[in-house]
Amino acid sequence: MATRRTDTPRIRRALLGAILLLLAVLLAGCGDAQPRRISAAELAEAQTFPYYTIYWVGPSFQGKPLTGADGVDAYKPYTGDAVYYGDCVKGNGILGSNGCLMPLKVSTAVYSLHSNVNLGTQRNTIIRGVPAVIFDEGHAIELFTGQLMIDVYSNTDANAYAAAQMLRPLNTSGSSSTPLPLPVYCPQLAGHRSTAVFDLMQRLPGQACEHAKAALTQIAELKR
Numbered sequence: 001m002a003t004r005r006t007d008t009p010r011i012r013r014a015l016l017g018a019i020l021l022l023l024a025v026l027l028a029g030c031g032d033a034q035p036r037r038i039s040a041a042e043l044a045e046a047q048t049f050p051y052y053t054i055y056w057v058g059p060s061f062q063g064k065p066l067t068g069a070d071g072v073d074a075y076k077p078y079t080g081d082a083v084y085y086g087d088c089v090k091g092n093g094i095l096g097s098n099g100c101l102m103p104l105k106v107s108t109a110v111y112s113l114h115s116n117v118n119l120g121t122q123r124n125t126i127i128r129g130v131p132a133v134i135f136d137e138g139h140a141i142e143l144f145t146g147q148l149m150i151d152v153y154s155n156t157d158a159n160a161y162a163a164a165q166m167l168r169p170l171n172t173s174g175s176s177s178t179p180l181p182l183p184v185y186c187p188q189l190a191g192h193r194s195t196a197v198f199d200l201m202q203r204l205p206g207q208a209c210e211h212a213k214a215a216l217t218q219i220a221e222l223k224r
Contacts, residue, residue: 107153
């Protein structure tokens with residue numbers, strides 16, 4: 001009785017074809033994967049945040065959707081309330097815990113008196129008509145407006161600057177095409193101030209910097 005021969009080359013070709021097809025499907029799935037967009041309920045909570053104006057850059061940024069917002073439940077007075085765009089990927093920098101680097105995070109908090117010395121290398125400038133400081137090699141920008149400070153964190157310096165230009169209120173009316181309100185306090189900027197920044201600081205509402213300077217002088221005299 002003759003023994004049936006197995007067509008080994010044909011089987012191998014079939015297996016290889018199946019493997020390649022599976023890899024193609026997996027790779028296509030990875031390329032098409034999109035971050036989870038923020039839910040309607042989560043967005044509504046952010047839009048009704050009651051304590052103060054919070055800022056965002058719209059439903060998406062550079063093709064990355066809005067994926068999260070802290071709202072009332074996650075609000076912390078010191079760190080403020082934040083919105084998030086895109087996925088969180090591993091990287092170096094100060095953009096989140098454990099080196100978690102997002103395409104964009106915008107955090108809004110009530111300003112508390114603090115020195116910017118601990119920000120490291122930084123540059124004071126004017127963005128959207130208000131004092132601002134650029135730090136973390138351009139990946140982070142802090143803007144001072146009204147009674148608030150807005151922190152913009154991004155994975156590139158270009159994106160951080162672009163986002164700062166696009167800031168607009170999330171829970172109230174407002175536009176990204178107009179200057180931000182001037183701060184009603186005197187930001188404690190560290191390092192060099194250009195003439196433009198110095199002049200702007202002198203024009204803050206209620207002569208905030210003049211009053212701050214007088215208060216510091218008085219405190220110094222009392223300590224003598």
